[in-house]
Structures are given as structure tokens and as C-alpha cells.
Amino acid sequence: MAEKRTNSEWLSDLRTEGFEKDDALQDLRAVIVRGLPYALTKWLSSSDPQFYDLVEEVAQETLLRVLSHLDTFKGRSQFTTWVQKIAVRLAITELRRKRWQDTSLDELVDTEGSFFGSRLMVDPAVGPEIATEQSEILAQMRRLITEELTEKQQKAMIAVRIHGMPIEEAARKMDMTRNALYKLLHDARLRLKKRMEEEGITADDVLAVFE
């Protein structure tokens, strides 16, 4: 089968000009198109009318990216896995963008008021004693978050942790890279964890009240 090249054969064919390169690109395209339906089962059915266009677009973009980044392939995996990794990232990024394009980060945050504001409520069905305990714990958590985290960190946490917005999408809406937003959220987690330790609040304490 034409696609059964070694890593060095893929690289060599893609670096030449002429029919070897054309064949390799055609085979690589087939690898991408064959794999994407398995990757996207949770996102989009292969019978969906949008599926064909997405796969075509992603395959084209992946090949361009592969050609311009050949020197960054370190050979630690099969070349085709490396290519599929790029295709998966491009496809899911596009699907996330479409899914969240009409959601405004500012509206989410405004609706929320403050972090852990209107969304984190005590369930009155638990009874007055437990409701009081829960209210106290929630008030403590709100205070720590407000005191420890920057406005930007709180905004990101509302979007990602409460509304389930992908980090990629929250980052896009905040004009940041995904990597930078992950680091911002990592710093937020570290600050909160440290502050909880300083105040002697353990995760078990908090969860016990909500069991």
C-alpha cells in the first residue's frame, strides 16, 4: 500500500519536488480523510452536510501546515500520527469556534455578577441547618476567590469552569493564546490552593457539607 512509508520516506518524498511529493501529499490526504470521522464522532456525524466541507478544509489546511513545519517533526511517533494530531487540532478548533461564536464572554460574566455569585446557590431542600453550613462555605470560597484572583482570572474561571467554555474559545475572546490562558488559570489554581491551605480549609471540609 502506497501509504506504508517509513518516517524518513515520508520526509524525503515531501521534501522533493515532482511526482513523489504529489503522491505523498495525496496519500497523506487520504490518511487524514480516513481518520477524521473517528476523531469527530462526538462532534459531528459523518452524514451531516457540514462534515464533508469541514474535512476538505481541514485536510487542505493540515497539508499546508505539515509542509511548512516538516523540520519540527522530531520522529518520536509515526509521521502519520503527527499529521493526524495537527488535523485533529484544526478540526476541533473549528468546531469549537462555531459552537461558541455567538456566546459573548462579557455577557456570561455580567450574568454571573461575581464569580460563584448567582450560580452557586444553596439548595433550600436540604433543610435550614445544612443550608446555613453551605451558605457559610460558599461565602468563604467567594471571599477567597475575590481576594486572591485578578478580575481576568475570575472571568476566565467563570467561562471555563462554570459555563464549560473551551479554554481555546475563552482565550480567543480574551485576545490571548490558549497556552497563555492555561497558564493564567494554572496560576489562579495555585493561588487558591495556597490560600485555602493558609486558612485551613480542605477540599474534604467543603465537600462534606455538600454530600
Next chain:
Amino acid sequence: MQPTDEILKQLLHHLGKTKADELGCDELFELLDEYTEAAARGQITEQLMPLVQQHLDQCHDCCEEFEALLSILKSEAA
């Protein structure tokens, strides 16, 4: 959106697993192909790339991409 107790549980779970040194999404992406191949072969252990596992536990985006790539590799092995 999820109920209050679920949000809290997830937040506390993530706080509990937070480490001072974590990989970022870019570093994770660099390792994702190698890691996913190992996972497809059933060779992932706690000792192998613990920082990758730790990031996947914290980052839903990267975890989704790992699962998607794994689905492709499993389909090829079938």
C-alpha cells in the same frame, strides 16, 4: 451549566491535583502524538509521562484532542 455541588466538586478536584510545575498546552501538543501512540498500545502507566497525564486531567481541551487522536489510532489498529 452545572449544579452548585458539581461545580464545587470539579473545582476542588482540580485544585487538589494542581502542581507548581505543569506543562502548558503548547508543550502538551508537542508530546501528544507520542503519548497517544503509547496509550493506543496500552502502555500508559503512571510512571510514563506523568506531567502529560496531569495536564490532561486539568485541561478539557487537550483531553478532547487526545481522545479524538486515540480514536483514530484505535480504528487503524482494529
